[in-house]
Amino acid sequence: MLKEIINNKKLDRIKNLKISTNSREQNKGKIFLGIKGKSFNGNDFADKALKNGAKLAILQNSKNYSKKKINVKSTLKLLIKFSQKIRISSNASQVAITGSSGKTSLKELLGQCLQKNYSTTFSKNSFNNKFGLPISLINLKKDTTYGIFEIGMDKKGEIDYLSKIIKPDVGVITNISYAHAKNFKSLLDIAKAKSEIIFNIRKNGTIVLNKDDKFFDFFSNLANKNNLNIISFGKHKNSNIRLSKLKKSTKSYIIYIDVASKTFNFKINNNLLPYLDNILASIAVCKSLNIIDKIKSNFFSNYKIPSGRGNIKKFNVGSKKVNIIDESYNSNPLSLNFSIKKFDNLKVNPNKKFMLLGDMLELGKFSKKLHIEAAKDINKAKFKKLFVYGNYITETFNKIRTQKRGKILKSTNEILNIIKNDLNNGDFLMIKGSNSTGLNQITKQIGSKF
Structure with missing residues (x-):
């Protein structure tokens, strides 16, 4: 199907065409497609993809010519056309x-x-x-x-x-x-x-x-x-x-x-x-899908919660063990409310429960109002201390009951320090914030920092 979109003889020698857009993965026998976005240019990773086994690289308006590279006007449009053909077939x-x-x-x-x-x-x-x-x-x-x-x-x-x-x-x-x-x-x-x-x-x-x-x-x-x-x-x-x-x-x-x-x-x-x-x-x-009568009672068994969506990670921090509930992939008012209720229902002594919240981003003119409103749900929950990391989330922090206020954190080191110094053995820390706050990446690093 790709040959129908691109009329190039370089494709003739490749059987079972498979597309990859990730230069870091094993690309043996695949065609690397260099997608160009606002903050990245797939062209820059073509050589790495070829080194990792890609047969060809399709690039957008590239001046880097070689026998293993094909130039097109728009790799995104090519990707969409190809996906539409796959869908139709x-x-x-x-x-x-x-x-x-x-x-x-x-x-x-x-x-x-x-x-x-x-x-x-x-x-x-x-x-x-x-x-x-x-x-x-x-x-x-x-x-x-x-x-x-x-x-x-x-x-x-x-x-x-x-x-x-x-x-x-x-x-x-x-x-x-x-x-x-x-x-x-x-x-x-x-x-x-x-x-x-x-x-x-x-x-x-x-x-x-x-x-x-x-x-x-x-x-x-x-x-x-x-x-x-x-x-x-x-x-x-x-x-x-x-x-x-x-x-x-x-x-x-x-x-x-x-x-x-x-x-x-x-x-x-x-x-x-x-x-x-x-x-x-x-x-x-x-x-x-007309399969309701075919699914068995164990249909939902063995489900694994995706990383950053509430999975629990256990870390050794010095002589103690700390539980991180990773909700750090994203946050908005509805998902924050859901995460708080889930954390509140966790069968653990409230004195062993802590929260670290980051901003809910992309809320525009509603940002301040919605961050203030979030404090209502947090105040109803049973936990020991709330820590915050970001700008808008301080609006939430200021509306939390005084005895539940922890600290306003401003760096990765400060976050690591509260895990090291403020949490005791067996404590639970729920981390949640919008992806762009950086909390997701910080949470991924915790294991390597202790």
Whole structure:
């Protein structure tokens, strides 16, 4: 298919064409595609990719000519065209997930659980933009049964653009909150931008909606106008997919879920309990794919929480052991509220629980207000001290009860010092902040610093 887009004889000698955009990975037999973005230029890494085994490098307007390099006007446009051809030729059912929070966690849950029994492709990390989504799509194979992808945005029109590429059979909108709010005037504007996915779902396709979300009626009206099937999930009594009972055993839970007139039960580990909305959404997707009667009670077993999404890391710090709950991948008002509640429900003495919070970024004119409001949820939680790192988060800190205030931190060293000096053996530190605050990278370094 790549040969149909690029008429170049250098491609003739390569069989089983595979694309790579990462020069650091093993590229044996692959074609390296040098993507150019705002802060990076893939052309600069072509030689490294070739050294790592790439057969060819396709570059954008490069003056670095060689027998192993092909020049094109736009590597991004090439990538998108190639991914569209892959999508058109694929018989896999495609699921596209969007929403203000929970996209990656839901994509991981569905992808990990489906791949146990079906050939499943799902986007790695948060590959949900104009670069990541096409890269994920080109990983579809001829025998792929299901493709699970997430679609992100930070302005109007992006979800329309990306969902036109994927043309999903099933769309999911997890929820609506003030995430990436800097380019929007209101929550309704954010909801309208998220609704763009509805118009690009394939004919007779399905939209999965959160019945508990305040914009459910708005989305369902649009879906009805576009003749889509609607499957709802949530706590609402009229949800199509609804939790009916929860039964605790020694190290796990049995959850009973009503699906239309049937009740299904599933065994889940304790770490999945806070993700009940994602479980319900997963069941809704399985129903839309007509496999609900085929999945077994252990469907959600062995799920691994992605790094930075609430996974617990244990570190030796001198003579003591410290538990880091890594929520550092991202933060917005809804996901912060979720993380605080999850931390509050952790069965640990409150005096052994600490929080380190960074800014919630890209909130625009809503930043100060939403950081101040976050203090309400934090003050309700049971924990010992709150530490903060950033600018806007000091607005939160100033509204926290005096006895719960820890310190305002301004450097990596200060963060490492509170782990070393302020935490005792067996303590838990939950770290959360937007990716661009740097907390995610700092958290990754903790293990090597002690």
